[in-house]
Amino acid sequence: MKFDIYEFFSELSKNKAKIRMDAGDPDIEPNDVIINELIKNIKDLGYAPYKGLDELRDIIAEYHKVDIDNVIITPGSKAAISSLILLSKKVNLISPYWSGYEFSANLFKKQVSIINTKFEESWEPDFNKAENDATLIINYPNNPTGKVITQKKVKELIDISLEKNLTIVSDEAYRDIVFDGFRFKLTDFILQNSVSVFSFSKTFSMPGLRLGYAVGDKQLINKIGEFIKANITSVPKFSQRAAIKALEMWEPIADQVKNTYYKRLTLFLNKINNKKFVYIRPSGTFYVFLKLNGLSGTELAYALAKKGLGIFPGEAFGREFENFIRVSLTTKEENIPLAAELINESVEELDVGKHIN
Numbered sequence: 001m002k003f004d005i006y007e008f009f010s011e012l013s014k015n016k017a018k019i020r021m022d023a024g025d026p027d028i029e030p031n032d033v034i035i036n037e038l039i040k041n042i043k044d045l046g047y048a049p050y051k052g053l054d055e056l057r058d059i060i061a062e063y064h065k066v067d068i069d070n071v072i073i074t075p076g077s078k079a080a081i082s083s084l085i086l087l088s089k090k091v092n093l094i095s096p097y098w099s100g101y102e103f104s105a106n107l108f109k110k111q112v113s114i115i116n117t118k119f120e121e122s123w124e125p126d127f128n129k130a131e132n133d134a135t136l137i138i139n140y141p142n143n144p145t146g147k148v149i150t151q152k153k154v155k156e157l158i159d160i161s162l163e164k165n166l167t168i169v170s171d172e173a174y175r176d177i178v179f180d181g182f183r184f185k186l187t188d189f190i191l192q193n194s195v196s197v198f199s200f201s202k203t204f205s206m207p208g209l210r211l212g213y214a215v216g217d218k219q220l221i222n223k224i225g226e227f228i229k230a231n232i233t234s235v236p237k238f239s240q241r242a243a244i245k246a247l248e249m250w251e252p253i254a255d256q257v258k259n260t261y262y263k264r265l266t267l268f269l270n271k272i273n274n275k276k277f278v279y280i281r282p283s284g285t286f287y288v289f290l291k292l293n294g295l296s297g298t299e300l301a302y303a304l305a306k307k308g309l310g311i312f313p314g315e316a317f318g319r320e321f322e323n324f325i326r327v328s329l330t331t332k333e334e335n336i337p338l339a340a341e342l343i344n345e346s347v348e349e350l351d352v353g354k355h356i357n
Contacts, residue, residue: 003298003315005099011302012310019335021328022301022310024143024287026205028260031253034204037245041238048234051225052213056240059247064187064196064215072221073235073243074228077173077199077212081137083227084169084195084220085110088135092166094125096289096317096324098143116320119291122280123147127157132164139171141178144289144317144326146282148181158190167220168194176203176254178284179262187215195220202286203254204246209239261286264329264336271340276347286329289314295350297325303346309339 012022051057052073061068074080082104085091090111093101105112113131117123123145130136138157140149149157161168170186175198186196195216201207214224228234246253268288269281277290292300297313304311314324331339 003301003313005316008301008305008312011305015305015308017305017308017310019308019331019339020310021331021339022312023330024202024328025207025330026202026257026286027330027332028205028257030205031246031249033249034206034242034246038209038238038242041241044237044241046237048237048240050229050234052235053237053240053244056244056247057213059244060213060215063247064185066187066191066215067218069218070187070191070215070221072214072224072228073240074197074212074214074224075232075235076201076210077171077197077214079210079228079232080195080197080212080214080224081169081171083224084135084167085137086227087223088167090131090134092130092134092136094136094138096123096142096144096314096321097137098139098171099316101137114318117147119278119280125149125153127160130160130164130166132166134164135167135169136161137169137171139173140184141174141282141284143174143285144287144312144314145280146285146287146289147280148178148283149184151182151184154182154184154186154189161190161193166193170194170196172196173199173202174285177258177261177286179258179265180283185215191217193217193220195224200243200246203250203257204243205257206242206246209242211235211239211243261329264331264333267333267336268327268329268340271337271344273344273347276344276351288327288329289317290325290327292323292325292347293351294323295347296322298322299350300325300343300346303350304342307342307346309342311343 057071061071085104086108091105094115115129200211279290301313312326314321
């Protein structure tokens with residue numbers, strides 16, 4: 001069964017799915033202080049500078065230990081990444097990968113090279129397989145696997161990028177959600193021919209504001225700026241004012257969010273049937289990537305949709321992952337035991353049906 005994300009959303013809507021563990025849409029409520037700041041500034045509807053408010057850029061520049069000209073505020077992290085794909089000759093993706101990268105590359109008719117990673121090798125990437133003279137998109141902690149790479153691996157990546165003339169785009173949307181391992185910013189290692197991209201959607205639970213930032217090589221930051229000027233003009237000032245307040249409380253909010261998702265992860269893994277799945281425990285993000293024993297993840301996703309539970313099949317992250325599912329822990333704790341029970345039950349039913357047929 002071939003998976004189409006939009007048809008699947010229609011299926012979830014048709015079945016009035018009550019537990020949504022499919023999309024990476026955080027359910028944790030934003031901090032009230034941030035919301036109040038947003039409300040206070042909501043009437044300020046004039047244009048902002050295309051690179052963003054200097055007050056916000058200054059805070060980010062100080063955090064990354066760079067000059068303000070190395071920083072730009074973006075309409076979500078997706079726009080920054082998409083603009084850099086547009087300006088690339090060819091793109092290297094590390095599989096499994098978030099489908100948005102491929103959507104942009106296909107839209108802009110870019111050549112895409114896939115660097116495959118394997119479950120049996122704990123999703124460890126071999127950066128040497130990257131095509132020369134291309135853009136390499138990395139995403140750690142990784143969606144969908146929860147993989148976190150080591151400091152040694154980052155240094156290896158930088159050496160290879162210089163040797164192969166790679167532009168590194170580091171998607172760090174889940175930078176704050178690391179349970180085990182190395183929490184890194186690419187800017188701690190390199191600025192030359194590289195960009196680190198961050199989203200306010202995951203840590204601060206503000207996906208609807210479409211707010212992110214990019215930090216890196218000034219030439220690349222200026223290219224993102226040209227894209228924003230040509231297509232978007234600027235990010236709303238009220239969103240940026242809310243972001244300033246969010247960053248003032250960054251660490252305590254990040255700790256709370258990380259602890260909440262870790263608690264949910266532990267609860268889910270304790271309830272899932274380990275005889276029916278194998279998995280590598282995620283070191284970060286709020287996702288679990290589970291491998292099924294010879295069953296179709298897409299069939300399981302549709303079976304669960306009929307029971308009111310949304311999850312994503314592995315096919316959404318690469319065609320070779322048809323025997324996987326991704327579960328997003330973006331639901332209240334009380335829903336997680338029921339979700340695990342429905343998954344266990346549906347796998348049993350599909351397994352029985354497979355042997356009968």
